[in-house]
Amino acid sequence: MERAQIVYDTLKQLDIAYSIVEHPPATSTEEADHYIEGKEGVRTKSLFLINKKKKAFYLIIMDDxxxxxxxxxxxxxxxxxxxxxxxxxxxxxxxxxxxxxxxFGLWNNTEQDVQVYLDREMLAEKVVTFHPDDNTKTIFFLTTDLYKLLDALGYPYTIIDL
Incomplete structure (x- = not known):
């Protein structure tokens, strides 16, 4: 099964409505933004960071x-x-x-040792966007459903001001 289909199926199971825009492969948020211009939703970037000792792992989600x-x-x-x-x-x-x-990569984190942080400014938007594990697609869903997704995956999240 294609990875994006796993995302779609999971969102459907969680009763999260979404829409998809298909486009040529995008290797940067700037490039992806070009393909979804004019559509409502904050364009996000998700950053995977670690501490100096490589013992703490962070997923930071913010406006791109x-x-x-x-x-x-x-x-x-x-x-x-x-x-x-x-x-x-x-x-x-x-x-x-x-x-x-x-x-969407969090469901692959079997140790559940990635800490999730969301930038408050991004959360003021009604709709968020991500790649659904495929850079030829951008998925749109309600920001409130991002909380629902993280809760369903068992990930507490912290809202921060970047």
Whole structure:
């Protein structure tokens, strides 16, 4: 079964309505934004970060137009130093590749050791967008359903001000 279909089936089981826009492969949020121009919804970026000791794992979800202030985030998370996780570690923890990181990778995190942080500003929007484990598609659903998804996956989340 194609990975995007697993996303669709899971959302259907959770009674989460969604819409899909299919487009050529997008390797960056800027490129994906071009294909979904004019559609309602905050364009998100999901970042996989780790601490210096590679013992704490973080999924940060924010508006793709916003630049991550990693020093500020380190302070919020009470970490001395954060960095982006390697593609190998991302594959191990979430079975995703760079450019496809999204909350849908959390169901592959069998150890449930990835901590989820959502930027408050992004949550003010009615609709959020993600790649459904496929960079030729963008999925749209209600921001309130993002909470529902995370709860169903068993992931507590923290809302932060980036």
């Amino acid at each position: 137009q916003k630049r991550l202030d990693i020093k500020k985030l380190s302070s919020i998370l009470d970490e001395k130093r954060l960095k982006f996780g390697s593609s190998e570690l991302l594959l191990e923890k979430m079975n995703q590749s760079p450019g496809l990181v999204s909350p």
